[in-house]
Amino acid sequence: MSLGDDGYGGDSRSGRTDDGYSTLGGTRQTRTRFADGTGSDGYGGRRPARSSRSLTMVVGVVVLLVAAIAFANMGGGGDDNGSSGGSGGGKAGAAPTAATGTKPVTGKNGTIASGFAHDEQGAQSAAANYSVALGSADMFEATQRRQIVNAVYAPAVATARQDDLDKVYSGEAFLTSIGLNTDGTAPNGMTFISRSNPVGTKVVKFSGDTASVSVWYSALFGLAGEGSKNPVSESWFTNTFELAWIDGDWKVTDFTQKDGPVPVGRDQAASPAQEMADAVEQFGGFTYAR
Template structure:
């Protein structure tokens, strides 16, 4: 369940700030009249200032502050398509067919994080199917037992759910996760460890709810193994990193419940 200062490009310009004071004319009154002051110098000065001004504007518009920004500016390849299709299909609603590379591992981890924190995994009749689709075969039995114990009737009751993981009439249980980003911390062509930073909405929407829907931020770490596709070997979860909460007015329970029903989820691809 989480992104310098720019210079103007020039330091300014202008004259020296000096002003000439013309003294009274004390020349011989019978001497030939003084020739008018030549204007060519003034014209050259004006033209020079205009040329400098145009050059300064052009320099500033380049956005170049004199530094070498090659290290900070993304290259064209940074956002270019990789040519690898990260998701080829779905296995019972869960994305599958990931590429056998870091991109594929990240895509798998993002989609699996959504499934692991979904409302469906709280339902016993849905949970076993999810586990079998996500986990490597030799870990399925162990994970099924572990999750059955974690999502006990007592735990479900605290969430306002019955033994089947369903909310009471008039209430809607919400558990919607949205990956914000992924990071590969270890990778080989047979195993990968991926961290998925997530946010989401969790709780029970309804007038009589004692567990109102709130937002959360957390990071899931998934250890994946290649078995013809990326599958989960183990996973863990920790809080944050979380941004500062805003003072935005919370929507009422009906609006939250309606949003969950009307807005579908995504298939996540790196």
Template structure:
């Protein structure tokens, strides 16, 4: 969802592509299912494979175990990881108005904040005036709350509600499920200082009405949100926000699900607390 690129609008917009090689049977017969069979794996090879799998599971469990301590600060060992690799920084434990809070005062903390704020600003709660105000009070810098509120009160107008299939007051028509959800794909810091940070969040989003006969079916979109954050009252707060389309991948050939399947998925699968 996007109101106006490069404005204070909010939305519900790469990685390398792998290649798969299929090995055909030798012999040139052209029979995909024929040809010589592979030799049967002996018991020693099977024991080796099982042993490796057990060790891998143990390593993953050890790496993810919690010790009940607070989130650590960024360490030098995390700086050498790949851009999309997990860093090991634990998710924040605090919440304010249902939104994760209490981020570290470092680059990773700023990225975690921006990712979670993108989720909040692209949620269905933003279509309800009272809930929207709670979100803004929770994550926007005090000096910017008034500007954000005025801009969004104008954006969430009866005409806009009508365009996405809602009633003029923003309520959902009977028999339908309204969906607006943003999922961050990745984050990056474009500028950082001790009390300021600029973070870009690459996202995909869902928006629309799920239900029989919907004229506004749920669709997906890809966009990038850029936020200017400031360190205020021991946490990161949003000062400015812009959005632009893409990067968007080529659509796959997955069969579109029914309206009921989409509604059940969104209602049945909860969101995440994002941590960089």
């Protein structure tokens, strides 16, 4: 599918117009050519030909200039040392989650990364990894859910949060509504999929021992299997985590969620149920870091 097929770009490439007979800098008009002379043929010494070449040069320069400006605005023209990023910090091309080369974590708490750095990068890494843990299928199993909550949340709020989550994830009406058994397991022949995939992070606020970090992510959720009434679908959300530095690591004290930003879906055919189930089993997750 070309860029122009889905609304992301028109046919403005190379300055070509909609006229099927138009070319860049010319009109493809039929012109009688006379022998070389000094302009005595009454047609001005082939001025249309020189005008065409001049227009081509002008348009070519403009195209190159526009491309250079666009490239610079995307951050592609800067030095590797980041010296050109001062004026473009607020632009999308500034890549706020670009790699820094610093090791993201020093250990793990169960299956969750831990030991994040006591800085903005560490807060972003913690928020991204915690969003994955809190959006995983393990949250639907009581023992694993408690382990996740204790690893992610601050001790002062973990107990209260655990009780709230138990009520939600253990509710029979909720479990049956998404196609699971009352114990949170998938029916025979089905594979339950719940996976968060962070796209990027953003520091909303940072002040030493506290931070507010937003995580934009896509979420896969549903049951993969023949005859599933809740097939795996994709959604997009942004979670904003309130974090506190406690006992040498970042912990969640609260978070909010909102829908989107949601991209336009492509015209790709959905994969068969078995292929989707196999993908979740075969493709593991990541430790997310800035």
